[in-house]
Amino acid sequence: MPTDLEIAVQQLDPDLPLPAYAHPGDAGADLVSTVDVTLAPGERALVPTGIAIALPDGYVALVHPRSGLAARHGLSIVNTPGTVDAGYRGEIKVLLINHDPAETIALRRGDRIAQLVIQRYERAAFVAVDTLPDSVRGGGGYGSTGGFGGTSRSARQSPRRRAT
Numbered sequence: 655m656p657t658d659l660e661i662a663v664q665q666l667d668p669d670l671p672l673p674a675y676a677h678p679g680d681a682g683a684d685l686v687s688t689v690d691v692t693l694a695p696g697e698r699a700l701v702p703t704g705i706a707i708a709l710p711d712g713y714v715a716l717v718h719p720r721s722g723l724a725a726r727h728g729l730s731i732v733n734t735p736g737t738v739d740a741g742y743r744g745e746i747k748v749l750l751i752n753h754d755p756a757e758t759i760a761l762r763r764g765d766r767i768a769q770l771v772i773q774r775y776e777r778a779a780f781v782a783v784d785t786l787p788d789s790v791r792g793g794g795g796y797g798s799t800g801g802f803g804g805t806s807r808s809a810r811q812s813p814r815r816r817a818t
């Protein structure tokens with residue numbers, strides 16, 4: 655088992671827990687809200703988490719939604735995944751949005767609202783060129799390979815697996 659990467663955390667709200675992984679092997683460490691917040695359908699709010707971090711050079715922290723809250727309540731993040739730069743020393747905040755068409759979402763201080771995924775990244779040197787090397791895909795995009803499923807409409811009508 656590799657040793658965990660140590661990340662310095664400043665607790666701006668010491669009564670609340672540090673980011674925490676719910677299980678061994680989880681990629682996302684849960685972040686909590688420092689405030690009570692109510693989101694009407696379609697409403698968004700920038701919610702503080704009570705922590706600031708110092709990432710080592712070459713690392714980024716990505717703020718992802720929690721799938722359970724998304725599935726049950728339609729709660730997501732406007733700018734998902736949010737990017738926390740290695741040089742950022744301010745409080746990490748989460749731009750929550752209520753996608754439910756009808757239900758208001760009431761969150762409490764201490765609720766786990768998002769998860770932080772720590773990743774290495776590459777820093778690029780962007781080099782201007784006149785022509786790009788050929789590729790099989792070329793310029794095709796935005797649906798160039800078709801729509802749902804495989805190659806035909808009948809494939810879409812007889813799915814092999816159904817959502818439960």
Ligand SMILES: O=c1ccn([C@H]2C[C@H](O)[C@@H](COP(=O)(O)OP(=O)(O)OP(=O)(O)O)O2)c(=O)[nH]1
Binds near residue numbers: 736746
């Ligand atoms: O979900 C997020 C996304 C960003 N940030 C913080 C950390 C990040 O380093 C900083 C800037 O984010 P970003 O670069 O995405 O926003 P910007 O609109 O480009 O702001 P800036 O001009 O400050 O770079 O805001 C958060 O706390 N939460």
Ligand SMILES: [Mg+2]
């Ligand atoms: Mg930026």
